[in-house]
Amino acid sequence: MQGWIKLHRKIVDHEIWSDVTTFRLFTLLLLKASHQDGIKINGIELKKGQYIRSYSKLCDDLEFKEGRAFKKVSKSTILRSVKKLVKNGMITVSETDSGTLFTIVKYQLYQGFSLTDESFHETDNEPLAKRPQNDHGTIAEQKQELKNLRREEEEEKLSAFQQIENKFLQRKGSLFLSPMDSQSINRLLKDQIPLENILKWIDEIFDEYKPKHRADTIKSFAYCEKGILDRWAKLKQQQSNVKEFPNKKIKNSFDALAEYARERGIQMGG
Incomplete structure (x- = not known):
């Protein structure tokens, strides 16, 4: 050696x-x-x-x-x-x-x-x-x-924590999590945010990050946590704003006949 x-x-x-x-x-x-x-x-x-x-x-x-x-x-x-x-x-x-x-x-x-x-x-x-x-x-x-x-x-299947850990460490280029990083991940898991959303948003956050200089990087998972929470809140708001379109009023047969008569100048009644 x-x-x-x-x-x-x-x-x-x-x-x-x-x-x-x-x-x-x-x-x-x-x-x-x-x-x-x-x-x-x-x-x-x-x-x-x-x-x-x-x-x-x-x-x-x-x-x-x-x-x-x-x-x-x-x-x-x-x-x-x-x-x-x-x-x-x-x-x-x-x-x-x-x-x-x-x-x-x-x-x-x-x-x-x-x-x-x-x-x-x-x-x-x-x-x-x-x-x-x-x-x-x-x-x-x-x-x-x-x-x-x-x-x-x-x-063996990787737990949700491990998948998030692997994704973050790969994007950050680091070997291990800090205790603060672990706490941030656990908080997200308690919020019951879908795992696929978390993994997708981690990539988005790193892709959208604009460093001010070569030493400016995402240093902790807390930064990702905030970005993920923002996206989760926006998604839930969009879902809550979706409402069913009101059904059109169904005309009864008499109303339909009356409208037909008016359009053609036909007088109805005795």
Whole structure:
């Protein structure tokens, strides 16, 4: 874990830049990946750009501080980030009995290796010389972890608070909420404002914000809270002003006949 890695400036234009967990995960994999062929970790020989790690350990690796406490990223969230990186062609993964084998696609290109260097390829069927019991856990534990992970992916749904938190942090470009931000979100949830409205209005507020200078940004969720409340009040007012159009007066048959007679100069009566 000595030395340094290269990170291209174009990363700020990539979609993972606004996805905090995915960006941190990709950076972690770059930092941890083997820089040459033949390096062994717990008896497993890795190739350039490869790293082996269990999802439970990645939860520890990506732990972050929120206020005075530390918060872990859930396994299902990490799995979603892994799938996003795979979909974008940035990594490939294969499950082994000793953990998940991550391979950085074009690792040599990212880190400035010569194109004449021997490229690496990994397959799902590549045999492992050993199946050690190490900090990744035993074989049985790994299999159970994979089962639990798949179940969590199917069952876990982000709470309303988490969805609002993710949206705000992505737009703000921050890693965690402040205690004041959490209080603001909870107040909105107590107001029973529809979640889809809140998420849509957060985007609107950030899109419409006009900074006075480069250091002028939306710093707290309280700013969004006020904008959302304003929009919610306006929406409710519009809904209350909607009234049914009065029905036209229905004419009876005699009135209709009398009107017909007047239009044509016919005198009615005896």
